[in-house]
Amino acid sequence: MKRSIVALLLLAFALGVAGCGGGDSDSEKQAEAASKEAANEITCDGTALSGDSGLPAGFPKPSGVTYVKTRQDGPTTVVNAYYQGDLDGAFNAYKDAFDPAGYDVPFNEKEDKDAEVSYEKSGGTTGLVALKAECDNGRISVRVTSRSD
Amino acid sequence: MRQRPHLCPRHQPLGLALALALCVAACGGGAGGSSTQSASPLTIVVNAPFTGAPTVADAIANGVDLAVQARTQGGLLTAGDRRYRIRVSKLDDELSPLQALRNVRTAIDDHALAVVDEGTGVDASWSAANAAHLPIGITYQGGQELVDPVERPNVFRIAPTDRGLAFRLGEYVAPKHHKVAFLVDDTAYGTQGREALDKAWAFDPKQVVAHIVLPSGQTDLSPQVLRAQRAGADALIVWARAPAIASVVSAARSRGWEVPVYTTPAGADPIVRQQLAGHPQWVDALIFASGRMTAEEGPAPFEQFQQSYQSAFGPDLVGVKTKQGSAVTQPPEFAMYAYDMTQALLSALQTAGGADDRARYVRVLGATTVEGANGDARSFNRRNHEGVIDDDVAFARFHDMTFAPVKDDPLSASLPTITQTQ
Numbered sequence: 001m002k003r004s005i006v007a008l009l010l011l012a013f014a015l016g017v018a019g020c021g022g023g024d025s026d027s028e029k030q031a032e033a034a035s036k037e038a039a040n041e042i043t044c045d046g047t048a049l050s051g052d053s054g055l056p057a058g059f060p061k062p063s064g065v066t067y068v069k070t071r072q073d074g075p076t077t078v079v080n081a082y083y084q085g086d087l088d089g090a091f092n093a094y095k096d097a098f099d100p101a102g103y104d105v106p107f108n109e110k111e112d113k114d115a116e117v118s119y120e121k122s123g124g125t126t127g128l129v130a131l132k133a134e135c136d137n138g139r140i141s142v143r144v145t146s147r148s149d
Numbered sequence: 150m151r152q153r154p155h156l157c158p159r160h161q162p163l164g165l166a167l168a169l170a171l172c173v174a175a176c177g178g179g180a181g182g183s184s185t186q187s188a189s190p191l192t193i194v195v196n197a198p199f200t201g202a203p204t205v206a207d208a209i210a211n212g213v214d215l216a217v218q219a220r221t222q223g224g225l226l227t228a229g230d231r232r233y234r235i236r237v238s239k240l241d242d243e244l245s246p247l248q249a250l251r252n253v254r255t256a257i258d259d260h261a262l263a264v265v266d267e268g269t270g271v272d273a274s275w276s277a278a279n280a281a282h283l284p285i286g287i288t289y290q291g292g293q294e295l296v297d298p299v300e301r302p303n304v305f306r307i308a309p310t311d312r313g314l315a316f317r318l319g320e321y322v323a324p325k326h327h328k329v330a331f332l333v334d335d336t337a338y339g340t341q342g343r344e345a346l347d348k349a350w351a352f353d354p355k356q357v358v359a360h361i362v363l364p365s366g367q368t369d370l371s372p373q374v375l376r377a378q379r380a381g382a383d384a385l386i387v388w389a390r391a392p393a394i395a396s397v398v399s400a401a402r403s404r405g406w407e408v409p410v411y412t413t414p415a416g417a418d419p420i421v422r423q424q425l426a427g428h429p430q431w432v433d434a435l436i437f438a439s440g441r442m443t444a445e446e447g448p449a450p451f452e453q454f455q456q457s458y459q460s461a462f463g464p465d466l467v468g469v470k471t472k473q474g475s476a477v478t479q480p481p482e483f484a485m486y487a488y489d490m491t492q493a494l495l496s497a498l499q500t501a502g503g504a505d506d507r508a509r510y511v512r513v514l515g516a517t518t519v520e521g522a523n524g525d526a527r528s529f530n531r532r533n534h535e536g537v538i539d540d541d542v543a544f545a546r547f548h549d550m551t552f553a554p555v556k557d558d559p560l561s562a563s564l565p566t567i568t569q570t571q
Contacts, residue, residue: 041559074323075352106533109526128540
């Protein structure tokens with residue numbers, strides 16, 4: 001009797017472990033993907049932000065850019081967005097937009113799959129627009145930081 | 150498409166480079182009045198604290214040496230119709246602004262091409278250097294006022310700025326802790342850091358429950374740490390030279406206070422781990438901010454640079470071991486900045502067509518872009534003399550005497566861990 005109970009318990013445990021293992025594999029993959037996405041802050045879709053982005057008034061928002069999320073990390077505003085188009089389009093759109101808005105672009109760099117446009121304005125506002133071509137839906141991930149002295 | 154002219158096959162061990170240099174010199178002598186003999190000597194001065202902060206100074210000097218090896222043919226470089234023999238002169242600033250100024254004056258008298266500088270004394274030296282059209286390239290200190298493209302057209306920097314470090318610390322620390330104490334030392338490094346921290350925390354100054362100055366040379370900082378504890382701090386931000394950082398950690402942990410300690414690139418200085426080697430667990434959880442060592446394109450370029458560095462100079466041993474007994478090595482982060490700065494200096498020399506017109510040389514340097522050792526572009530222009538942008542500051546945490554990027558910061562979490570053991 002005892003042996004039967006032990007055997008049943010072992011079987012149940014084995015099945016449970018197997019079941020959990022299979023489930024964890026998928027969920028682990030999902031979690032890993034989500035973690036990777038969060039780490040890189042890739043934004044390929046999402047509902048347009050309805051409220052204030054937190055960026056300075058008059059901050060350039062090129063056509064095709066949709067703000068999705070905003071948050072305040074201590075002194076810095078971080079906005080996640082996407083751009084409808086390719087990396088060249090996003091890079092040029094931001095580069096061209098800063099000067100008319102009264103910002104300087106002290107540094108910009110474009111590589112194969114990512115690009116950066118840093119900006120500054122007299123008075124101490126600086127930040128970076130980081131663009132990543134990691135979406136498979138014809139969009140470019142946009143991450144904007146804004147820091148003010 | 151960016152090129153990588155500096156990571157060419159010439160990037161060989163120091164012995165090979167020396168052999169090549171000797172060969173070139175010997176051939177020149179044999180040719181009697183050949184082009185080698187007509188090469189004009191041109192010096193790059195390294196102005197750094199070789200006695201006051203030797204790990205920092207040696208890293209800078211090695212970075213300069215390696216760049217000269219990589220970009221020249223045995224020290225010879227052609228620019229326009231001139232040939233130059235590039236020399237590196239190492240002058241100790243003793244962490245003294247006055248001595249740093251003397252060193253820059255020596256560089257002026259010697260008609261040096263440029264000064265690669267740790268940063269000490271630049272407030273005093275830039276003006277005389279500017280009058281002589283001598284560029285100063287800072288590769289360690291990040292004080293905001295040190296670099297100003299308009300007021301100080303001859304001063305450039307490739308190193309994380311204090312502003313970038315302070316704001317990134319604010320972004321990382323403020324959401325976690327709401328009572329922080331700033332502990333800064335009384336050197337120019339600490340004073341500039343205090344200014345940067347105050348600006349970064351201007352969004353909520355009430356979070357800062359104590360501003361505490363750490364006297365230089367004082368080994369027991371228990372009174373200062375006790376003040377922070379009594380002020381109710383739940384995190385310490387230490388902006389100081391390496392010995393003071395170690396003393397703060399020691400004072401806190403020996404009291405049994407497991408308060409998180411955040412610091413600047415100085416936290417990765419081997420001296421911190423050497424001083425705490427008797428209590429390796431005290432080093433654990435120390436978090437420091439510094440420039441990302443690897444670029445978006447991945448770790449390969451930095452690893453290649455690290456390999457070249459170690460081939461030339463051997464690994465920079467920290468002087469401590471992991472629990473498994475592996476010797477810990479220091480990644481060449483600040484050597485990389487000095488390397489990149491020297492690449493920019495030599496690139497500008499060639500673009501300017503030589504060093505005869507020094508005013509032109511400084512202007513050309515101010516419009517120079519090179520690909521850094523890690524693949525990132527280092528770019529100067531009339532509005533920007535900074536080679537490291539604020540957003541490229543990342544965080545790393547110590548464990549078992551080595552450090553790895555933290556996982557709770559988006560940028561840091563995307564970075565690989567650099568090999569630090571032998």
